[in-house]
Amino acid sequence: MHGSMFLRFVFIISAMVLQIASSNVIVEKIEEKVENECNLSEDLINEIRGYKNVVLKITDHILNGKFKGEVHKSLQTFTDKFGSRMAGSDSLEKSIDYMEALLKNEGLENVHTEEAKVPHWIRGFEAASLVLPRKAKIEILGLGTSVGTPRGGIIGEVVAVRTFDELRKLPDSEVKGKIVVFAPTWQGYGATASYRGSGATEASKKGAIAALIRSATPFSIGSPHTGSQTYAQGVRKIPAACITVEDAEMILRMYNEGETVQIRLEMDDYNLEPVTSRNTVSELQGTKSPNKSVVILSGHLDSWDVGVGAMDDGGGAFISWKAVKFLKEMGLRPKRTIRSVLWTGEEYGYYGAKEYQRTHKENEAEEFNFFIESDTGTFDPVGLDFTGNKEAECIFREVLNLMAPLNATQFETPADGGPDISVWLNRGFPGASLLNKNDKYFWFHHTEGDRMLVEDPDSLDRCVALFASTAYIIADLSVDIPKEIKN
Amino acid sequence: MHGSMFLRFVFIISAMVLQIASSNVIVEKIEEKVENECNLSEDLINEIRGYKNVVLKITDHILNGKFKGEVHKSLQTFTDKFGSRMAGSDSLEKSIDYMEALLKNEGLENVHTEEAKVPHWIRGFEAASLVLPRKAKIEILGLGTSVGTPRGGIIGEVVAVRTFDELRKLPDSEVKGKIVVFAPTWQGYGATASYRGSGATEASKKGAIAALIRSATPFSIGSPHTGSQTYAQGVRKIPAACITVEDAEMILRMYNEGETVQIRLEMDDYNLEPVTSRNTVSELQGTKSPNKSVVILSGHLDSWDVGVGAMDDGGGAFISWKAVKFLKEMGLRPKRTIRSVLWTGEEYGYYGAKEYQRTHKENEAEEFNFFIESDTGTFDPVGLDFTGNKEAECIFREVLNLMAPLNATQFETPADGGPDISVWLNRGFPGASLLNKNDKYFWFHHTEGDRMLVEDPDSLDRCVALFASTAYIIADLSVDIPKEIKN
Numbered sequence: 001m002h003g004s005m006f007l008r009f010v011f012i013i014s015a016m017v018l019q020i021a022s023s024n025v026i027v028e029k030i031e032e033k034v035e036n037e038c039n040l041s042e043d044l045i046n047e048i049r050g051y052k053n054v055v056l057k058i059t060d061h062i063l064n065g066k067f068k069g070e071v072h073k074s075l076q077t078f079t080d081k082f083g084s085r086m087a088g089s090d091s092l093e094k095s096i097d098y099m100e101a102l103l104k105n106e107g108l109e110n111v112h113t114e115e116a117k118v119p120h121w122i123r124g125f126e127a128a129s130l131v132l133p134r135k136a137k138i139e140i141l142g143l144g145t146s147v148g149t150p151r152g153g154i155i156g157e158v159v160a161v162r163t164f165d166e167l168r169k170l171p172d173s174e175v176k177g178k179i180v181v182f183a184p185t186w187q188g189y190g191a192t193a194s195y196r197g198s199g200a201t202e203a204s205k206k207g208a209i210a211a212l213i214r215s216a217t218p219f220s221i222g223s224p225h226t227g228s229q230t231y232a233q234g235v236r237k238i239p240a241a242c243i244t245v246e247d248a249e250m251i252l253r254m255y256n257e258g259e260t261v262q263i264r265l266e267m268d269d270y271n272l273e274p275v276t277s278r279n280t281v282s283e284l285q286g287t288k289s290p291n292k293s294v295v296i297l298s299g300h301l302d303s304w305d306v307g308v309g310a311m312d313d314g315g316g317a318f319i320s321w322k323a324v325k326f327l328k329e330m331g332l333r334p335k336r337t338i339r340s341v342l343w344t345g346e347e348y349g350y351y352g353a354k355e356y357q358r359t360h361k362e363n364e365a366e367e368f369n370f371f372i373e374s375d376t377g378t379f380d381p382v383g384l385d386f387t388g389n390k391e392a393e394c395i396f397r398e399v400l401n402l403m404a405p406l407n408a409t410q411f412e413t414p415a416d417g418g419p420d421i422s423v424w425l426n427r428g429f430p431g432a433s434l435l436n437k438n439d440k441y442f443w444f445h446h447t448e449g450d451r452m453l454v455e456d457p458d459s460l461d462r463c464v465a466l467f468a469s470t471a472y473i474i475a476d477l478s479v480d481i482p483k484e485i486k487n
Numbered sequence: 488m489h490g491s492m493f494l495r496f497v498f499i500i501s502a503m504v505l506q507i508a509s510s511n512v513i514v515e516k517i518e519e520k521v522e523n524e525c526n527l528s529e530d531l532i533n534e535i536r537g538y539k540n541v542v543l544k545i546t547d548h549i550l551n552g553k554f555k556g557e558v559h560k561s562l563q564t565f566t567d568k569f570g571s572r573m574a575g576s577d578s579l580e581k582s583i584d585y586m587e588a589l590l591k592n593e594g595l596e597n598v599h600t601e602e603a604k605v606p607h608w609i610r611g612f613e614a615a616s617l618v619l620p621r622k623a624k625i626e627i628l629g630l631g632t633s634v635g636t637p638r639g640g641i642i643g644e645v646v647a648v649r650t651f652d653e654l655r656k657l658p659d660s661e662v663k664g665k666i667v668v669f670a671p672t673w674q675g676y677g678a679t680a681s682y683r684g685s686g687a688t689e690a691s692k693k694g695a696i697a698a699l700i701r702s703a704t705p706f707s708i709g710s711p712h713t714g715s716q717t718y719a720q721g722v723r724k725i726p727a728a729c730i731t732v733e734d735a736e737m738i739l740r741m742y743n744e745g746e747t748v749q750i751r752l753e754m755d756d757y758n759l760e761p762v763t764s765r766n767t768v769s770e771l772q773g774t775k776s777p778n779k780s781v782v783i784l785s786g787h788l789d790s791w792d793v794g795v796g797a798m799d800d801g802g803g804a805f806i807s808w809k810a811v812k813f814l815k816e817m818g819l820r821p822k823r824t825i826r827s828v829l830w831t832g833e834e835y836g837y838y839g840a841k842e843y844q845r846t847h848k849e850n851e852a853e854e855f856n857f858f859i860e861s862d863t864g865t866f867d868p869v870g871l872d873f874t875g876n877k878e879a880e881c882i883f884r885e886v887l888n889l890m891a892p893l894n895a896t897q898f899e900t901p902a903d904g905g906p907d908i909s910v911w912l913n914r915g916f917p918g919a920s921l922l923n924k925n926d927k928y929f930w931f932h933h934t935e936g937d938r939m940l941v942e943d944p945d946s947l948d949r950c951v952a953l954f955a956s957t958a959y960i961i962a963d964l965s966v967d968i969p970k971e972i973k974n
């Protein structure tokens with residue numbers, strides 16, 4: 001054996017041994033964990049593992065068969081046709097009409113809509129500019145439910161802060177009559193978006209005349225991000241808009257340098273009376289009792305008025321109903337009903353889901369088995385996050401382990417990416433939401449960049465295969481998923 | 488020896504052997520190459536290698552001493568103060584006044600400005616929207632030198648193509664009176680930006696009334712990118728603007744689906760007579776003959792009117808003059824003069840550099856030794872690209888090898904990132920431009936996102952250390968860098 005050949009041989013063997021050793025460690029760890037925590041009967045475990053071939057069949061059909069690319073194509077046709085779909089808009093209602101017809105046409109069952117009131121806010125002309133210390137355009141997007149400025153706009157001196165705490169510590173006299181600029185450091189969506197949600201309220205409490213808030217994103221190409229905000233009861237309603245990360249940082253810097261900063265702001269935005277919108281429902285009815293122990297697959301159809309809501313939440317909505325369609329076409333009808341719900345009015349605060357919960361409340365314990373949602377992007381799926389009690393978790397973990405052919409077995413708890421289904425999950429119903437490689441999600445979120453270019457056909461195929469497989473198994477099991485309803 | 492220990496041992500040994508083997512191969516390759524190509528005298532090689540400690544000193548001072556962070560801080564103060572600096576604007580001229588005073592104040596020598604005429608184009612109100620097949624806002628940025636639309640705007644049916652070739656193949660009757668949308672696939676900046684440069688001309692030749700062109704970027708968050716364009720002589724001047732990647736793709740899709748696509752376009756843009764601007768010059772004068780064999784360090788001070796030109800090319804301009812300042816403060820005065828030139832009017836086509844070339848033409852062979860430029864971002868530096876003859880290259884490679892303490896020894900040829908100095912490099916002068924980790928450069932290029940957030944203080948420090956070290960050595964060597972001037 002030649003010297004270099006020997007070395008190559010040694011290297012290959014070492015690499016193989018290392019690989020085998022490390023995969024054994026992983027398997028051991030998983031088994032140890034499951035053994036420690038779960039007491040599922042061997043029968044149930046075997047029953048769940050028996051769905052392995054069903055997952056393989058669904059996955060193969062969707063990834064390699066005639067459904068390949070269908071979700072992307074269909075979502076593209078939809079978003080090209082309707083563009084953005086803000087609650088209260090004609091565009092949303094027309095898109096719901098279209099979906100209802102499409103779902104019937106595609107062979108889904110019990111297709112209908114259920115009404116829900118949603119806010120009706122109008123974005124009028126919006127413009128802002130720096131007046132002092134120099135003139136410059138400021139890109140803004142008014143926040144949903146914000147009042148406008150008086151006609152012709154306002155000019156105000158700026159007070160800039162990083163945190164609510166900094167603002168609260170200022171004497172009212174330093175804030176009164178001024179425009180508050182919030183430049184919070186990015187600390188994840190929840191923490192940063194709290195400034196969007198309450199910035200106007202907190203500024204108004206100190207006597208400010210408007211609030212401009214850093215967009216809730218870790219990355220920016222001069223892009224403002226819109227979103228919803230709420231006025232606390234009793235405060236004077238002042239105009240609220242998001243500005244770019246770049247401008248927030250610059251204005252804070254100027255203010256901290258002791259410059260007099262002045263901004264001109266014009267927003268012809270206003271609120272109208274709530275209007276009636278609709279959740280869009282379709283089903284694959286179960287072989288046993290169609291209206292009992294239903295498994296919900298869901299996403300929301302409404303969007304903001306910038307971009308086309310391809311990512312938030314066109315992708316989530318489309319994998320939900322396409323999963324139902326694909327199962328039906330494959331002849332996979334489970335014992336329980338799988339119901340796709342395309343929520344309306346999510347962006348202003350789950351209006352569609354809350355109304356659906358109210359109208360279905362009477363028999364909800366009997367009607368619903370498990371809730372699934374996708375609303376944090378449909379990039380490559382990696383698993384599902386989960387909310388439920390220990391026993392439910394044990395069953396769910398067994399189901400999730402079957403998603404290995406999709407590389408989507410990652411488990412997290414509690415479920416974090418299901419705003420609409422939180423209406424039930426917070427009350428003890430079990431459910432899950434999509435985990436996906438969405439590290440760039442907030443780059444595009446609520447911007448002009450929420451477009452079809454964000455969506456990848458193959459990723460959508462894997463997402464829909466994961467949704468179809470998971471929903472089918474849970475809907476077909478011999479047992480319901482345990483719940484503990486609080487009211 | 489335990490089994491797993493033996494395997495670990497085998498693995499470690501194999502890895503070590505592989506590493507040693509591969510590094511030997513690299514060393515052999517480098518030595519072979521240098522031997523094959525270069526015939527520098529041993530004295531010159533030793534002389535160049537003798538600057539090793541100077542590089543260490545410069546690098547240590549800038550990265551760890553009192554200059555640390557100064558470039559970023561100073562650039563931030565500058566961009567906050569002036570914002571964008573478009574040729575023809577008051578802002579540019581005021582920023583040049585400021586720079587002239589600042590350079591004097593910072594102790595640079597022979598500080599002065601030299602006049603150059605630059606275009607004067609005005610961006611007025613700009614707006615576009617999709618009219619058919621549905622209503623939607625279209626984000627646009629008019630292109631520098633574009634004419635406007637008639638007051639009140641125009642509405643035109645759309646012809647959408649991917650390539651010039653597709654457009655040329657269409658009968659004139661299908662293009663006449665329409666708006667051409669170009670949606671070229673991203674194939675690098677040069678290829679894609681050629682649509683920006685000539686889109687209006689090619690569309691006009693076919694009788695179009697306006698041209699809308701995909702922004703020259705591989706990545707977008709709904710962000711339009713501006714830039715320059717040129718009308719070929721004799722064609723009717725029609726309005727030209729960039730649209731986002733997202734809209735270009737969507738409009739092309741709609742058009743290819745057979746939809747009637749209509750766009751409303753309003754651009755109150757217009758051209759005025761050229762105005763006088765200035766290149767800003769400062770020096771560290773050489774100990775021998777101050778106006779002979781000068782080494783130029785340069786970047787451009789003008790920018791587009793969106794963003795603040797922090798990246799394009801504030802960073803490049805600031806590392807150029809700060810390198811000169813730092814060398815002086817460190818007491819490192821070379822034999823030849825190092826001259827920083829902050830070009831004006833680069834964005835419309837090197838107006839400042841071309842005028843400087845003309846006015847210095849008479850003695851240029853004697854006056855100029857080597858040209859350095861930074862105009863492709865000041866992210867982390869990795870080396871310098873180079874243009875020059877074989878002997879010049881051999882000297883330059885030896886110099887570049889000394890930049891190992893900065894991890895910036897990467898060599899490429901010809902120089903590709905020096906638009907202003909191409910005025911000389913294309914004519915046989917030797918020169919180099921900054922290579923840096925600028926894979927996201929075109930994401931921000933000519934957009935509202937060209938802001939201070941793109942610039943990193945440590946990266947700027949490393950860039951300026953590289954510029955200072957390289958310029959110092961080349962200005963101090965016993966020999967000039969060979970040139971072969973063509974006229």
